[in-house]
Amino acid sequence: MFDRDAWLEVAHNVLAHPLRTTLTGISVALGIFILVVMQGLGYGLQNGVEGQFADDAVNSIWVEGGRTQMAYRGQQPNRPIKLTNADVTGLSSQADTVPASSRRIRLWGAEIVWENPNGENRGGGFGVRGVDPAHIDLERSVLLSGRYINDRDVIESRKVAVVGPNIVRDLFRDVDPLGAFIRINAVVFQVVGTFEDPGSRWENRVAYIPFSTAQQLYRTDGGVDQVLYSTGDMATEATVEQSDRMRSWLKDVKAVHPDDSRGVEVDNNNEEYAMYASIFDGIRLFIWGIGLMTLLAGAVGVANILAIGVKERTKEIGVRKALGATNGSIVSLVVMESTVLMLVSGSLGLMLAVGLLTTVAPMADHEYFQNPQVDHRIALFALVVLVLVGLASGLGPALRAVAIRPVEALRDE
Amino acid sequence: MIDLLGITKTYTTGAQSLQVLKGVDLAVETGELVAIMGSSGSGKSTLLNILGLLDGYDEGMYRLDGKNMAKLTERRAAELRREMLGFVFQSFNLIGFKSAAENVALPLYYQKVPRKERLRRSHELLERVGLLEWADHLPSQMSGGQKQRVAIARALAAQPRVILADEPTGALDSATSEEVMSLLKELNGDGMTMVVVTHEAEIAAECQRTIRLRDGLVESGAHV
Numbered sequence: 001m002f003d004r005d006a007w008l009e010v011a012h013n014v015l016a017h018p019l020r021t022t023l024t025g026i027s028v029a030l031g032i033f034i035l036v037v038m039q040g041l042g043y044g045l046q047n048g049v050e051g052q053f054a055d056d057a058v059n060s061i062w063v064e065g066g067r068t069q070m071a072y073r074g075q076q077p078n079r080p081i082k083l084t085n086a087d088v089t090g091l092s093s094q095a096d097t098v099p100a101s102s103r104r105i106r107l108w109g110a111e112i113v114w115e116n117p118n119g120e121n122r123g124g125g126f127g128v129r130g131v132d133p134a135h136i137d138l139e140r141s142v143l144l145s146g147r148y149i150n151d152r153d154v155i156e157s158r159k160v161a162v163v164g165p166n167i168v169r170d171l172f173r174d175v176d177p178l179g180a181f182i183r184i185n186a187v188v189f190q191v192v193g194t195f196e197d198p199g200s201r202w203e204n205r206v207a208y209i210p211f212s213t214a215q216q217l218y219r220t221d222g223g224v225d226q227v228l229y230s231t232g233d234m235a236t237e238a239t240v241e242q243s244d245r246m247r248s249w250l251k252d253v254k255a256v257h258p259d260d261s262r263g264v265e266v267d268n269n270n271e272e273y274a275m276y277a278s279i280f281d282g283i284r285l286f287i288w289g290i291g292l293m294t295l296l297a298g299a300v301g302v303a304n305i306l307a308i309g310v311k312e313r314t315k316e317i318g319v320r321k322a323l324g325a326t327n328g329s330i331v332s333l334v335v336m337e338s339t340v341l342m343l344v345s346g347s348l349g350l351m352l353a354v355g356l357l358t359t360v361a362p363m364a365d366h367e368y369f370q371n372p373q374v375d376h377r378i379a380l381f382a383l384v385v386l387v388l389v390g391l392a393s394g395l396g397p398a399l400r401a402v403a404i405r406p407v408e409a410l411r412d413e
Numbered sequence: 414m415i416d417l418l419g420i421t422k423t424y425t426t427g428a429q430s431l432q433v434l435k436g437v438d439l440a441v442e443t444g445e446l447v448a449i450m451g452s453s454g455s456g457k458s459t460l461l462n463i464l465g466l467l468d469g470y471d472e473g474m475y476r477l478d479g480k481n482m483a484k485l486t487e488r489r490a491a492e493l494r495r496e497m498l499g500f501v502f503q504s505f506n507l508i509g510f511k512s513a514a515e516n517v518a519l520p521l522y523y524q525k526v527p528r529k530e531r532l533r534r535s536h537e538l539l540e541r542v543g544l545l546e547w548a549d550h551l552p553s554q555m556s557g558g559q560k561q562r563v564a565i566a567r568a569l570a571a572q573p574r575v576i577l578a579d580e581p582t583g584a585l586d587s588a589t590s591e592e593v594m595s596l597l598k599e600l601n602g603d604g605m606t607m608v609v610v611t612h613e614a615e616i617a618a619e620c621q622r623t624i625r626l627r628d629g630l631v632e633s634g635a636h637v
Binding site for chain 1: 462465467468487488491492494495496500502506508509510519520522523524528567571
């Protein structure tokens with residue numbers, strides 16, 4: 001029910017002491033401002049770090065050979081460890097389920113050249129990777145046109161390539177690269193697709209070719225540079241068990257000392273991501289803690305001026321009671337006042353915070369800090385908190401007001 | 414209208430307890446104008462608070478307009494105050510930021526009378542006490558006598574059965590005291606029951622009957 005008189009009284013009481021009201025309002029506004037801005041910054045930080053993970057699938061395990069550091073089973077240290085097709089089969093048998101996986105061969109500086117219809121050669125140094133079809137998900141690539149490497153490509157060792165945006169830009173410019181023939185280190189490949197990798201600048205300078213083709217051309221000893229396993233929706237603990245199992249199996253097969261940390265590398269992205277996730281949970285908790293404490297300080301301020309107000313108006317409240325005011329109407333008078341104070345000043349703080357974040361956010365672009373933003377749910381939640389805190393901070397003084405006995409209030413000194 | 418029988422009231426502060434009323438018996442008939450007199454400490458304020466349902470009592474019986482006032486809840490007491498009683502205080506107790514008309518309308522607000530109707534009735538009452546042209550003034554712009562007349566208009570607003578006045582002329586000079594008393598007598602002439610607490614003999618003399626309190630007991634004038 002809209003009670004005009006009640007609201008007029010609240011307005012009067014709030015405006016009767018402009019300095020007091022303003023100072024308290026500032027503390028509440030500051031509380032909500034700090035809460036929301038810090039949330040926004042927290043988001044920026046989180047977006048930045050998650051951007052770092054956007055390169056590769058988070059639910060994956062990456063295996064590659066390294067170089068031993070310790071002598072073991074009669075072998076000297078500093079021995080390079082190379083994976084083979086047989087190792088890959090053995091590793092896969094250590095997985096809990098038959099996982100999506102991709103072997104990988106990496107060439108760092110391959111020369112890729114395209115002869116355009118005018119007979120001009122355009123080329124440059126790019127990366128080349130031999131991959132299996134599942135690689136697209138493990139590397140989180142986005143297919144832009146054509147198709148990715150498929151099973152037939154691998155079985156038949158076709159000479160086909162899927163190229164990244166930098167290659168398209170440098171070699172083809174405005175020409176459609178699909179179907180074009182390019183030379184990779186003098187071997188001719190047909191372009192069957194284009195992709196981009198939003199998470200990695202490096203990956204955009206790469207051409208993907210079938211794993212088998214790459215092995216035949218560049219790893220004539222049957223070597224495999226890397227194996228990538230997806231862990232699907234397995235729990236983090238289960239993936240850690242699996243990566244531990246893979247690591248000890250591989251060390252055993254390759255005669256790497258169990259304590260040698262460099263001989264083989266089995267990196268579990270799940271684990272790293274879980275660690276970052278828990279760090280961010282901590283940061284979020286910390287931000288909420290500070291924000292709510294600041295808000296609480298504001299609420300204490302509101303409760304304080306209301307208590308002073310009630311004290312000052314003891315007599316008036318006594319008169320109202322004598323005239324038939326119920327306890328309920330006295331409580332609602334005080335609580336309305338506190339809620340209005342909290343809401344008005346809190347909304348101001350909220351608007352300021354949103355304004356700041358929306359004007360400054362686009363300017364912030366750092367590797368680890370991107371798109372600070374206001375979560376609308378948090379803004380909404382903050383408003384709800386404001387109302388609740390307003391009610392709560394009004395309640396104490398309101399109960400004091402109710403406890404005023406007209407007898408004492410009206411007694412003349 | 415008012416019947417008290419053996420009313421006692423004890424205030425306890427910490428370990429000390431003080432029996433202020435020790436068994437008060439008195440009666441006020443409908444349409445009477447009664448003064449309650451007593452020196453300070455005689456318990457007259459306490460008695461007025463009990464009569465006004467602003468405070469409870471320990472033992473005895475209080476009947477207002479035939480209804481027993483024992484063990485009222487706070488809500489019910491507020492309701493009865495609203496409907497049955499009008500208060501006039503020594504220091505007027507007008508609300509400083511409200512105009513005369515709004516002050517008079519306040520009891521009607523607590524009776525949930527619509528705003529328009531409230532203001533219409535408060536203007537009528539201000540006319541009755543001769544202050545219609547002061548309706549939009551704040552209390553700070555009025556003299557003591559005017560303020561008390563506004564307070565009396567406010568006491569009348571809810572059409573109470575009894576008006577309780579606590580030292581209504583205590584803060585006024587003798588000329589304005591006389592004005593206020595004649596207004597109260599006029600209202601009594603219209604049939605309003607009135608109880609006036611005072612320590613001034615001249616004021617008591619203007620009432621029809623004086624109930625004298627001494628040390629928590631009625632000394633004289635308990636009944637007509």
